Amino acid sequence: MDDLITLVEKISKHVSVPGTVGNYRRFKFENVVFKDYSAKDLRKAWRTLRYRAYGERNLVQDVQAIEEYIAKLQLQSTDRPKKPLSAYMYFITKRYAKLRSKHPSIAHVNILKTLAEEWRNMDAEKKKKYQRHYESEKEDYNRQMEEFYEKHPEEKRSRKLKKVRRKDNATVSNESNDLPFKKFLESRSKKYSEKYGLKGKDLREKLRHKFENLSEEKRRKWIMRAENSEETVITNGSSWTVT
Incomplete structure (x- = not known):
């Protein structure tokens, strides 16, 4: 527990620094490493803490957050030109x-x-x-x-910010983004291997195609399963587990 508190304190200090990214997926955990924990270890621990913290939200809080999101959507410009067809x-x-x-x-x-x-x-x-x-x-x-x-100059600023975010995302490991697919892969590999007689790269590509074509509801199930999985950080032969 002391190590978790230390992690929160270190990240808290960084979020007040100008230029800090707003999403933990792009945050450089190398800036907050301590003891023998690697940046990868800390990212995993933070992801689990984040899920557990958000998991405590009730329906009223969900409605409030969604209402704020809908309000933002309504403010978006409706006269944006449509992209031409290829x-x-x-x-x-x-x-x-x-x-x-x-x-x-x-x-x-x-x-x-x-x-x-x-x-x-x-x-x-x-x-x-x-x-x-x-x-x-x-x-x-x-x-x-x-x-x-x-x-709409604000739209141009927003577009520039999105470009910067996409560039930042390209420099950060996609391990956390790929975790839902890894869970899907682990669960479905045996079934699809027997059904289609596939192995190795061919099996993975088949399952990748299947995963990317899941409905939003089914994909969300795997995202939640990935976020909810217990993350254990190994250091010096001992375990740091967020439960």
Whole structure:
């Protein structure tokens, strides 16, 4: 318990320093290491403490937090220009209605497969027509976005911040982000190996595809399972366990 208190105190000192990131996933735990704990150890311990602390919130607090989030969404600009469709997607939208009217009994997925095959076999000259349309639409979009940012400078600042955050995220280990998939992998490997006769890299890729196509509700289950898993930090042959 003393070590946990020390960890909280060290992080508390850092959050008041200008320039400190707002998300623990991007926080450099190397700045708060002590004893024989590594930055990786401390990140795991903090993740578990964070989950346990948030787990104590009641429904009233959830509603308050969600109401604040909804209010922020309502303040977002509604006149943002729409991004143009890619050359391929423009082709799909143009051809889909015609193909559907000719063959109303064909399933939606089969129409898309037919159009995808048609696009693959299309000669380069015909594809250029759709590409030129996209490039023209992209020029209009860029011009409209410049006008949009002039009207909404706060949106431009927000965009810059998001770019910085994405760059920061790229420099931080994705171990914590990948933990839900690891839990899914551990749980499903045997079943899928027997079902499809896959092993090693092929099995992992199959399960990765399956995981990434889970519904939000099912994916959330694995995120919660990962966050709720007991994190044990090994140091000098002993265990530091958050329970």
